[in-house]
Amino acid sequence: MTQVLALSDIGFIGLGVMGKNLVLNLADNGFNIAVFDLCDEKVQGVIKQDKTENTTGTPRIYGCSSYTELLSQLKAPHLIVLSVPAGDPVDQVCENLIGAGIQPDDIVIDTGNSLWVDTVVREKKYKSNFILFSSAISGGEVGARYGPSLMPSGSPYAWTRIKPIWEAIAAKVDTKTGKPLDRKKPGEIITTGEPCAAYIGPAGAGHYVKMIHNGIEYADMQIICEAYHILNVGLELSANEIATIFEQWNNGLLDSYLMEITVEVLRHKSVDTGTSLVHLILDKAGQKGTGLWTAVSSLEVGCPTPTITQAVYARSISSFKTLRTQASTLLKGPEPVTLTDQEKQVIIEQLHDAIYCAKVSAYAQGFQLMKLAGKEHGWTLNFASIAKIWRAGCIIRATFLQSIALAYERNNDLDNLLLDNFFAEQLSERQLNWRKAVCSATMFGIPNGALSSALFYYDSMRSEILPANLLQGQRDFFGSHTFERIDKADGKQYHVQWSSVERTTIVIE
Numbered sequence: 031m032t033q034v035l036a037l038s039d040i041g042f043i044g045l046g047v048m049g050k051n052l053v054l055n056l057a058d059n060g061f062n063i064a065v066f067d068l069c070d071e072k073v074q075g076v077i078k079q080d081k082t083e084n085t086t087g088t089p090r091i092y093g094c095s096s097y098t099e100l101l102s103q104l105k106a107p108h109l110i111v112l113s114v115p116a117g118d119p120v121d122q123v124c125e126n127l128i129g130a131g132i133q134p135d136d137i138v139i140d141t142g143n144s145l146w147v148d149t150v151v152r153e154k155k156y157k158s159n160f161i162l163f164s165s166a167i168s169g170g171e172v173g174a175r176y177g178p179s180l181m182p183s184g185s186p187y188a189w190t191r192i193k194p195i196w197e198a199i200a201a202k203v204d205t206k207t208g209k210p211l212d213r214k215k216p217g218e219i220i221t222t223g224e225p226c227a228a229y230i231g232p233a234g235a236g237h238y239v240k241m242i243h244n245g246i247e248y249a250d251m252q253i254i255c256e257a258y259h260i261l262n263v264g265l266e267l268s269a270n271e272i273a274t275i276f277e278q279w280n281n282g283l284l285d286s287y288l289m290e291i292t293v294e295v296l297r298h299k300s301v302d303t304g305t306s307l308v309h310l311i312l313d314k315a316g317q318k319g320t321g322l323w324t325a326v327s328s329l330e331v332g333c334p335t336p337t338i339t340q341a342v343y344a345r346s347i348s349s350f351k352t353l354r355t356q357a358s359t360l361l362k363g364p365e366p367v368t369l370t371d372q373e374k375q376v377i378i379e380q381l382h383d384a385i386y387c388a389k390v391s392a393y394a395q396g397f398q399l400m401k402l403a404g405k406e407h408g409w410t411l412n413f414a415s416i417a418k419i420w421r422a423g424c425i426i427r428a429t430f431l432q433s434i435a436l437a438y439e440r441n442n443d444l445d446n447l448l449l450d451n452f453f454a455e456q457l458s459e460r461q462l463n464w465r466k467a468v469c470s471a472t473m474f475g476i477p478n479g480a481l482s483s484a485l486f487y488y489d490s491m492r493s494e495i496l497p498a499n500l501l502q503g504q505r506d507f508f509g510s511h512t513f514e515r516i517d518k519a520d521g522k523q524y525h526v527q528w529s530s531v532e533r534t535t536i537v538i539e
Contacts, residue, residue, distance in 0.1 A: 166240030183236030201423025245324025
């Protein structure tokens with residue numbers, strides 16, 4: 031390839047959909063980038079697109095044919111961004127960079143969805159070869175092109191070098207309202223507002239926070255899907271009618287990116303049939319693992335995330351299409367009910383409140399998991415900052431994230447979002463409608479695992495007494511697991527000799 035005269039600011043490896051759009055975003059913001067991909071067509075493709083969109087007249091993106099050439103075209107110390115699949119591909123690129131002569135003060139940024147524990151291991155593994163920094167990214171291909179939400183973590187020194195670049199390409203929000211400042215076309219940049227990029231903490235912290243983001247995303251999507259199912263099957267509304275309802279909701283309390291795109295999906299007609307495309311899409315959901323990782327982490331940390339976990343289960347059960355089809359002919363459900371328009375309207379209003387409450391519950395679960403994991407791993411997480419960088423650019427961006435940010439600004443040590451006065455009042459006012467919506471769905475025979483598990487979480491959190499007292503008695507009976515007593519000193523363990531006639535209670539020292 032043609033040798034360039036000026037050295038580039040940034041090296042970039044991996045030009046898939048996300049990588050290509052990040053490169054173009056960097057170029058729009060005034061950075062020169064040297065790019066490399068194993069597929070030369072992708073290299074030529076991004077250069078061609080830049081020539082089409084670039085209004086400066088000066089080349090901003092330079093193609094390289096090898097790792098060695100890439101390093102030779104960068105200003106020292108080198109700054110290299112990776113956009114490659116998580117797992118082995120990250121290590122393969124790192125090893126190739128070592129072979130090409132990367133230096134100890136060079137920085138390599140992993141922007142993929144790496145499992146956070148892998149990031150911790152990699153930072154230690156390569157610390158004598160280069161500085162491995164991670165920066166999880168959310169926003170999909172549109173976010174990557176016009177402003178993503180960025181969750182960087184790793185070396186504080188590396189962050190000082192990366193910060194101005196990341197703040198330049200990140201999504202921006204209005205500092206007063208917290209509303210996204212949208213950027214919609216190539217070449218356009220936003221220099222005002224608050225960037226959705228903030229240093230999260232040591233190695234692994236950023237990828238962990240992104241993992242939780244994706245877990246909440248699973249829950250949020252499932253909540254909306256269950257609402258659609260209730261409206262479609264229970265109330266017999268068309269996709270277009272449901273889209274109109276969701277569009278109205280998106281102009282108020284439920285304003286979010288996911289609600290916005292749901293309206294578009296529901297309104298889309300199949301070109302070949304003219305009918306709503308959503309009804310032609312096979313009901314088998316895919317997943318890439320981050321929701322599962324969140325559920326597993328919640329079990330490991332001992333933090334309940336029933337709505338996030340239920341959303342993972344919902345995707346899993348959807349994959350058993352043949353089995354569900356067979357079971358649908360054998361298992362009875364409730365008889366269909368004919369509703370008046372007025373009765374339908376009441377359920378629609380109840381469902382609006384149920385969605386809002388369930389979403390708050392899901393976010394509360396995610397933030398509590400981050401808090402407990404932070405304590406376990408020694409991370410000092412700024413939850414107000416995390417909520418703020420999720421207000422724009424990312425998939426779960428929503429109006430009420432501004433309220434979440436304010437809650438943690440009032441108290442960053444808040445043990446659970448449900449304990450914040452604002453959200454406690456919001457849920458207290460709407461909890462009756464939430465219950466009625468869940469009851470309606472249940473009586474229709476419509477699965478509502480996300481909506482109902484979120485309500486279970488809310489009711490469990492507000493219950494001073496749970497039946498775990500009986501559970502502890504059962505455990506002590508069959509396994510001598512002991513229990514504490516509320517009328518005795520904290521920490522004292524007791525065991526009943528259940529097999530004896532007297533069933534004597536003994537103190538375990």
